[in-house]
Amino acid sequence: KKLRIAVIPGDGIGKEVMPLGVSCLKAAALKFDLSLEFTEFDFASCDYYFKHGDMLPKDWKSILLGYDAIYFGAVGMPDLVPDHVTLWGSLLKFRREFDQYISLRPCRLMPGVPSPLRNKKPGDIDFWVVRENTEGEYSSIGGKMFENTDREVVCQETIMTRIGVDRVLRYALNLANSRPKRHLTSATKSNGISITMPYWDERLKALTKEGNYADLNIDKFHIDILTAWMVLKPEQFDVVVGSNLFGDILSDLGPACTGTIGIAPSGNINPEGRFPSLFEPVHGSAPDIYGKGIANPVGMIWAGQMMLEHFGFKDAALAMLKAIEEVLAKGEPHILTPDMGGSTGTTKTLGAAIERNILG
Amino acid sequence: KKLRIAVIPGDGIGKEVMPLGVSCLKAAALKFDLSLEFTEFDFASCDYYFKHGDMLPKDWKSILLGYDAIYFGAVGMPDLVPDHVTLWGSLLKFRREFDQYISLRPCRLMPGVPSPLRNKKPGDIDFWVVRENTEGEYSSIGGKMFENTDREVVCQETIMTRIGVDRVLRYALNLANSRPKRHLTSATKSNGISITMPYWDERLKALTKEGNYADLNIDKFHIDILTAWMVLKPEQFDVVVGSNLFGDILSDLGPACTGTIGIAPSGNINPEGRFPSLFEPVHGSAPDIYGKGIANPVGMIWAGQMMLEHFGFKDAALAMLKAIEEVLAKGEPHILTPDMGGSTGTTKTLGAAIERNILG
Ligand SMILES: CC(C)[C@H](C(=O)O)[C@@H](O)C(=O)O
Ligand SMILES: CC(C)[C@H](C(=O)O)[C@@H](O)C(=O)O
Numbered sequence: 001k002k003l004r005i006a007v008i009p010g011d012g013i014g015k016e017v018m019p020l021g022v023s024c025l026k027a028a029a030l031k032f033d034l035s036l037e038f039t040e041f042d043f044a045s046c047d048y049y050f051k052h053g054d055m056l057p058k059d060w061k062s063i064l065l066g067y068d069a070i071y072f073g074a075v076g077m078p079d080l081v082p083d084h085v086t087l088w089g090s091l092l093k094f095r096r097e098f099d100q101y102i103s104l105r106p107c108r109l110m111p112g113v114p115s116p117l118r119n120k121k122p123g124d125i126d127f128w129v130v131r132e133n134t135e136g137e138y139s140s141i142g143g144k145m146f147e148n149t150d151r152e153v154v155c156q157e158t159i160m161t162r163i164g165v166d167r168v169l170r171y172a173l174n175l176a177n178s179r180p181k182r183h184l185t186s187a188t189k190s191n192g193i194s195i196t197m198p199y200w201d202e203r204l205k206a207l208t209k210e211g212n213y214a215d216l217n218i219d220k221f222h223i224d225i226l227t228a229w230m231v232l233k234p235e236q237f238d239v240v241v242g243s244n245l246f247g248d249i250l251s252d253l254g255p256a257c258t259g260t261i262g263i264a265p266s267g268n269i270n271p272e273g274r275f276p277s278l279f280e281p282v283h284g285s286a287p288d289i290y291g292k293g294i295a296n297p298v299g300m301i302w303a304g305q306m307m308l309e310h311f312g313f314k315d316a317a318l319a320m321l322k323a324i325e326e327v328l329a330k331g332e333p334h335i336l337t338p339d340m341g342g343s344t345g346t347t348k349t350l351g352a353a354i355e356r357n358i359l360g
Numbered sequence: 361k362k363l364r365i366a367v368i369p370g371d372g373i374g375k376e377v378m379p380l381g382v383s384c385l386k387a388a389a390l391k392f393d394l395s396l397e398f399t400e401f402d403f404a405s406c407d408y409y410f411k412h413g414d415m416l417p418k419d420w421k422s423i424l425l426g427y428d429a430i431y432f433g434a435v436g437m438p439d440l441v442p443d444h445v446t447l448w449g450s451l452l453k454f455r456r457e458f459d460q461y462i463s464l465r466p467c468r469l470m471p472g473v474p475s476p477l478r479n480k481k482p483g484d485i486d487f488w489v490v491r492e493n494t495e496g497e498y499s500s501i502g503g504k505m506f507e508n509t510d511r512e513v514v515c516q517e518t519i520m521t522r523i524g525v526d527r528v529l530r531y532a533l534n535l536a537n538s539r540p541k542r543h544l545t546s547a548t549k550s551n552g553i554s555i556t557m558p559y560w561d562e563r564l565k566a567l568t569k570e571g572n573y574a575d576l577n578i579d580k581f582h583i584d585i586l587t588a589w590m591v592l593k594p595e596q597f598d599v600v601v602g603s604n605l606f607g608d609i610l611s612d613l614g615p616a617c618t619g620t621i622g623i624a625p626s627g628n629i630n631p632e633g634r635f636p637s638l639f640e641p642v643h644g645s646a647p648d649i650y651g652k653g654i655a656n657p658v659g660m661i662w663a664g665q666m667m668l669e670h671f672g673f674k675d676a677a678l679a680m681l682k683a684i685e686e687v688l689a690k691g692e693p694h695i696l697t698p699d700m701g702g703s704t705g706t707t708k709t710l711g712a713a714i715e716r717n718i719l720g
Contacts, residue, residue: 076551078551082550082558083550083551083582084550084551084552084554084557084558086551087551087552088554092552114478115478116477116478116591116592117476117477117478117591118474118475118476118477118478137518137552137553138552138553138554140554140555142517142518142555142556143555144555144559149522150522150523151521151522152521152522153519153520153521153522154519154520154521154555154556154559155517155518155519155520155555155556156517156518156553156554156555156556157502157515157516157517157518158497158502158515158516158517158518159513159514159515160513160514160515161511161512161513161514162506162509162510162511162512162513163510189605189608190442190443190444191436191438191443191444191446191447192444192447192452192497192498192604192605192608193497193498193516193605194444194448194498194500194516195500195502195503195504195514195515195516196502196514196515196516197444198442198444199504199514222443223608223609224608224609224611224612224613225612225621225644227587227609227612227613227616228612228613228615228616228621229616231476231477231591231613231616231617232476232616232620244552245549245552245553248549248552248583248584249583249584249587249609251584252584252585252587252588253584253587253588253591253613255588256587256588256589256591256592257591260592261585261588284585
């Protein structure tokens with residue numbers, strides 16, 4: 001089984017961490033005799049935008065349909081191009097048009113990485129965020145009226161569909177059902193956001209009655225207090241499901257509680273495999289540290305690990321995860337990047353250490 | 361100068377903490393010879409709803425217009441009445457119809473209250489959240505179509521107006537300008553939410569050019585990474601301004617980082633004084649602990665302190681804040697409530713200790 005991977009480094013530190021992600025995947029391929037084929041593209045970047053006036057070539061869809069997966073760095077140079085132009089012109093378009101309706105994001109406190117939370121040890125923070133990834137608050141419908149007057153008014157729709165809500169809730173219910181703790185937490189805000197969020201709650205209630213989830217432990221928290229609990233008692237979470245926006249927030253906050261968002265990966269998944277799925281770090285292009293060579297490559301490498309896992313290369317995926325864990329656990333300050341407890345390593349020292357571990 | 365205060369305990373622990381709030385205010389009135397007049401109302405509660413089929417009497421507006429301020433507990437019994445019914449029938453109606461367009465919420469790590477964050481001491485976390493409190497994501501516009509079919513679709517508008525956005529941004533700019541650090545952080549999500557949030561950014565940019573804010577230090581963070589920074593480096597915040605939803609989230613997360621949301625107060629302010637302003641704890645009715653007498657009364661008492669401050673009773677407000685700080689700083693486990701480091705005190709022991717301190 002050959003895996004055809006479209007490699008899109010994008011902007012900023014995306015370009016710095018991508019080479020390490022690819023070399024770790026190549027190491028895993030060598031070690032486990034996998035057939036991985038990498039093809040790199042320069043589109044979905046600001047460089048491409050400056051040259052062509054667009055983030056993507058006209059035929060991007062047919063190009064990328066030729067691949068099983070997209071391995072994606074990060075996009076955006078907000079000082080030069082507004083973020084919504086770059087993101088809606090690339091990443092958000094992929095998610096929507098390739099119907100990658102599940103965003104799957106692990107939050108796990110790793111040995112060797114100090115948590116900003118007092119008294120937490122590996123095992124205390126270990127949950128998955130399942131995020132709706134195609135609709136909800138990330139709509140493109142709305143507009144402006146009475147421009148440049150005191151009456152100016154701006155609207156944007158949040159749109160949820162039965163199909164969209166049910167499928168992500170079902171995915172999360174099934175994921176929770178398959179884990180030892182069997183615990184699902186739903187993020188809502190049905191006290192304040194009075195139409196879409198009560199609908200979200202209602203669908204969860206309806207689906208749980210379908211029968212397979214009889215003794216599943218299901219909680220529902222408003223997003224405000226849920227963020228508070230993530231800091232006060234992260235042990236309570238197992239699988240957390242949220243709308244596009246709430247999942248976005250929780251999957252930055254969760255990794256922050258595990259020490260740095262630099263290590264967190266993200267799968268943008270089309271479960272039916274009708275379209276390529278996309279794997280990326282949770283972090284963005286980080287213009288503030290770009291060029292220094294100190295970006296944490298673990299999010300990118302771990303995203304590669306999720307990609308192998310997703311396509312059923314279990315042994316290789318396990319070895320990659322073990323490599324990440326072992327290198328972090330050693331906690332060598334000259335190897336780890338500065339975001340982890342003020343270490344002095346670089347993107348390359350850390351990435352290379354993980355690569356060696358996979359090979360060794 | 362007499363202050364006429366409408367007292368609305370509401371539901372759940374609102375009814376438990378309110379008496380302590382009132383007795384601390386009475387203590388401050390006695391000590392500083394203030395004329396405070398309290399009138400208690402049973403509406404804006406589920407008890408009232410069960411009796412009358414509505415959260416409020418028809419003439420609630422003219423009743424409350426007879427008061428300078430509303431001192432509000434908490435509302436909601438989600439197991440019996442959906443939260444959006446109780447909240448839009450009371451608190452959110454007050455905010456909207458009394459044009460309490462500023463929600464002001466201090467986040468301060470208090471001596472004696474352990475933070476869940478490692479190595480933080482009082483002074484490290486000390487910022488204000490300024491939240492837009494009348495529009496934005498909390499609109500009541502939207503609906504459902506193709507009900508009970510696979511095509512079912514649910515929409516809700518986010519609506520921002522020039523008037524609404526400018527006035528809250530100006531308030532936050534001025535607040536930041538008046539503080540020693542002179543630092544404003546704006547919460548946005550203009551990379552993903554592509555119409556309303558870029559507008560928010562645009563207005564901030566326009567207002568800062570008006571001239572008075574020349575050397576004010578202004579940051580802008582997307583809400584996802586902003587929640588991460590709140591955990592990783594809360595020292596960096598001074599004044600944080602956000603939309604209705606983002607302000608809501610940040611003002612639960614911030615207090616959680618200071619140990620418990622039980623101590624956090626909130627002013628819902630109509631700055632022009634055309635309508636009564638409303639002061640309440642940030643926490644809700646907490647059905648899970650209602651009836652046990654262990655709810656933290658500090659949020660309620662501190663909200664009373666903000667009320668005195670708002671109406672210019674500076675000495676009394678200072679004394680109340682000092683009383684809260686001193687009682688917390690003593691850290692007596694038989695006085696403090698369980699939410700603070702597992703203490704064994706009650707609503708009454710803690711409230712009474714603060715009352716005594718104000719008097720003494
Ligand atoms: C109860 C709820 C509607 C309210 C809000 O979302 O505004 C509360 O969370 C708050 O922060 O005051
Ligand atoms: C870059 C941005 C549009 C994106 C999002 O909001 O989805 C990012 O924050 C993420 O979490 O993948």
